[in-house]
Amino acid sequence: VETRLLVATIREGETVVDLGSGGGMDVFLSVPKVGPNGQVIGIDMNPDMVARARRSASQKNLHPPQVCFVQALLTQPLPIKDSSVDCILSNCVINLLPESGKRSVLKECWRVLKPGGRIVLDDIIAKKELPEELKNDMQKFVECISGAIQIDFYRGLLTESGFKDVNFVQLQADLNVYAQSKPTGGSSGCCGASGGCGTPRASTTPALEEPSFDINAYVASYQIYSVKAKDVAAVTQESSTALLQWWDAYPTPKSNVGNISVSEVISLLQSDKTEYAVIDVRRDDHAGGHVKGSFQHPAQTFYDELPAFFEKYSAMKQVIFYCQRSTGRGTRCAKWYQDYLEEHRTGSASQVLIMTGGIRAWLDALSKNDQLIGYD
Structure with a gap:
């Protein structure tokens, strides 16, 4: 791991992506290097590993957008x-993918890299064509070895994706040692407990049956490095996150919540009732009017603030969420809050609701009565 990060020369303020991030080891090691103004994104297909990495990040007080863990297929x-x-x-991890997946993800790497951006892969490469019976035998010991491709083919995939001057450096690793130790599931990559393609850390789990062949005669561990040319035309935009959708860094909400109409919210505001709270989850588009008396809690940071949010609003009989149209952020935050209430068995009697139509419907309904419209 240390060698891979050293070769990557990660700098302060940079954006780093770890493909097949597993429990997040490389992500967490990269965080001090990018600093508070950088971003590290771990992508893994395994929901359990993503959940584990998110819990670890929370325990380390690391949150999006600085540190994100996203569940996604690398073949997409x-x-x-x-x-x-x-x-x-x-x-x-690349080695685990079928040929079409290898081709796809390397093209995607080229797409998302900035001009001058670099790629550093640790992977297992075949020294020669593997016979079918050997592939089948190997799967008993190291699943990903059977997906190893030869170096010329690997280089061709990278070149086809746009990379030039690809460097392959063979690592001095005895892969037989891994084959004789049972992975503990600490990593989603092919190296299990080792967290890398080198010699695995000692394991107390029972050893597997010793393979009937020398794995090192057929495959080797390599580090692969290349840079996207600096003269490639690209349109870059300043943003706090490289994610296409900021909410991918958080769990998908599971709960169902009810709706409340604009007219019903108006009645609440005009009544003497006080045991309700109206929550505006907009951030950059908060100007232009809001429900008078509503509290602003931007959606982009809402999930990480759920414990504090609960402490503040748990006594409310109704907690009403809205955004621009209440079809995206408002709905997502309402469901996250309902998830929190259910998962933590808080005993709160709060009814979580979404204001239908959002602020657009509110402004339309009150066009002739701006006493219930607040302005910054």
């Missing part, structure tokens, strides 16, 4: 903006 387009990433890392 990456959920990352064009030309937004300075460095891509991957540890024994």
Whole structure:
């Protein structure tokens, strides 16, 4: 891991993506290097590993957008903006993909890298064509070895994706050692407990049956490095995140919540009732009017603030969310809050609701009565 990060030369303020991030080891090691103004995004297909990494990040007080863990298939387009990433890392993961997946993800790496951005991959490469019976035998010991491709083919995939001057450096790793140790599931890559393509850390789990062949005769561990040419035309936009959708960094909400009409909210505001709260989750588009007396809690930071939000509003009989049209951020935050109430068994009697139509419907309904419209 240390060698991979050293080669990557990660700098302060950069955006780094780790493909197949597993429990987040490379992500967490990269955070001090990018600093508070940088961003590190881990992408993994395994929901359990993503959930584990998010819990670890929360325990370390690391939150989006600085640190994000996203569940996504590497065989599909990456959920990352064009030309937004300075460095891509991957540890024994490309090898796990079918040929079409390898081809796709390397093209995606080229797309998301900024001009001058770099890619550093640790992977297992075949020294020669693997016979079918050997592939089948190997799957008993190291699943990803059977997906190893030869170096010329690997280079061709990278060149086809747009990379030039690709460097392959063979690492001095005895892969037989890994084959004789049982992975503990600490990583989603092919190297299990080792967290890399080198010699695994000692394990107390029972050893597997010793393979009937020398794995090192057929495959080797390599570090692969290349840079996207600086003269490639690219349109870059300043943003706090390289993610296409900021909410990908958070769990998908599960709960269902009810709706409340604008007229019903108007009645609440005009009544003597006080045991309700109206929550505006807009941020940059908050100007132009809001529900008078509403509280602003931007959606982009809402999930991380759920405990404090609960402490503030748990006594309210109704907690009403809205955004521009209440079809995106407002709905998502309302469901996240309902999830929190249910998962933590808070005992709160709060009814979580979404104001139908959002601020647009509110402004339309009150065009002749701006006493219930607040302005910054």
